[in-house]
Amino acid sequence: MTLIKQINRGQRKSGEFLPSLAALAAENQLSVSTVRRALDLLNDIGVVESINGKGTQVLAFEQIAAHCDFSQPIYRRRLTDFIESLHVCACSCRAVVEQTLLAMTGAQRNQLLELLERLYAQQRYGLGIYGVIGILAEEAHSPAIRTLYAQLFQQFLWGYPLRIPKRNESTEAQMQARALTEALQHFDSSLFAQLLENSLIQDFKTAQSQLQKIGVSAPSDFL
Template identity: 40%
Template sequence: MEPNIELQQVIYSILKIQIQFGVYQHGDRLPTIKEACRIFQVSTRSIRAAYQNLQKEGFITISQKVGVKVKVQYSTTENERYVQSFFSCRKDALIDLSRSMQPLFSKAQWLGFQNASPELLDNMEQFIQIKGIHPSNRMIQHLQQVYGSLHNDMLMRLVWQVLMFYQAPFMSIKETAEITHPKENPLLRMIGLCREKNWMQLQEDVETFQAQMATVLDGFYETRACLPPAEQQIDFYWSGYRKTSQKCYSLVIELLTDVVRGTYPVGAFLPSAEKLAKEKNVSVSTIRRTLSMLNCIGAMKSINGIGTQVLPPEQIAQCCDFTQPFIRSRLLDYVQSLQTLTLSCKEVAQITIASINRTTAELFKKRLCALRYLQHYELTGYGVLDLLSYFAPYKTIRTVYTELFQQLLWGYPLKSIHKKQDVMETFYLPCLNYLLDCLGRCDAAGFAAKLEEFMLYELDNVAELLNEVGFKESETPFLSKR
């Protein structure tokens, strides 16, 4: 079995930055494979693959006698040059990301602490108290353990990307580590609050720590960064897939989006594989694999000699084989994305509604009124999430929400078995009307709270639907731990 390519690359990138920044210097020993597994909470295969890449690039040497040692020799001046260059090229993205942390992650981190077992809390506390471990590595394990307790792989892939792009490099600067980790370790305090079940104070501490990190980053750019921002800035990027090379998945989402928007209505035939390949700038074989996936999830049916036809909603579930591993994996992507959105939608909606102008507020109203006119009340929350992916005040949030929203289309096979008619008038319509009322009153807090209520209700519905198609509760533990 191949190591997780994504984790391998993340670990490689973090260790490379730590060497370039001077956390590990010439002749220093890196953690053993066993120690690194404990820090990163990953398999030995992923660690070994990352170390082999570092060795291949000339950063380290590996031997059975002395272990893993830093080979390159950087002067203090060179270390500083790497620090300055790294943050110069990422200033815009890092400041934006630091300000997005609280709305995107505070609820998830808070809930992760609540879900942590007493044994996990003990392990976290013991690791914090071990001497000689760099603060950046302490943070890596802490985030892995806290978010890992939610059992949401989609969320964890996002956490890894943020770690690699922002937190691990920033915590690898000596001054930053000292400021954000004073004598009274905030993580120890959070663990203590968990044991006391003081959830209100814990939430405040989580948000305070995230705000503190953003403030320290602002201070870094004001007083420590010497180079002006690079003209060519590096943006924050994230893909919800384990491997960024899974082009077919992206094409499936593109074509499903076209179906939902009416570009290809029910009963219509898609262009030929050759024409689609030319339009999408991919090979015909890639298009054929994509069409096979669309057939597999019940969205379309390929007819020999005729073409690939869009199926009506009532036939989707009948044509979808829910026992297929591909289907089950993509449905997990769907529900994990749904949970990740639910955990952050209240905070994201509140700052978005509070920041939009009158024209954008009218666009929100227009979208909700259209859903009411078409009597698609059950799509209210999804319509709002789509708008948030365009109008959230921070680019990082827009990037993350766009990716998560697209992942929701993997829930397409469940479309025809939604049983919500009995609650259309009693729950969905009142939610829609309340959101419209909040927009009229400029009530951002009320709007955000109602959106979260809607999404939590959706999670309950999804749990029931997955049970209907044969998913065991053990396969989706995150649904019962929100």
């Protein structure tokens, strides 16, 4: 759903109220009932909050974990899907990213750069790498890669509450963000791919530790 991508890419900002169900349904060419289920899901994982008499509001990072119910069995299973998808992506992304960047047009690279700069301007440093994966799901030359990465990208949504503010605001995260941007500006596809892989590995290990604390199974090693 476009709404999920917009939130993940920072196009729907924290504190913003979403359009009505009817407007979202028309925008995404979906039924109102489908949009309602999607918003129920986003409410459950703490990405948005529906407020009586006001509408549905996009929550700030520091509010997400507090509004997510980690005890729900179905969500705990989804967290397992998330960590396994992150594991697969971290293991496979380097060659895929490099090949995709080399095949991109200048306009496509600029689109990716604008996405990163928009997220970093909002101090959402930890989301940059996931924005890149979302672009890969759309722009990869191989149909098989586009299909695979589109599925992986969808699973990343379940890990949204785990992306705590400390990860996004840390000096290390800011340095990683700056390095990614500079590599893209200099069209250094190899370095960009390596940096992205390193960031995904770090996020995998962080998520693995967090899930173990709440008793959710995760891959024990990075392959």
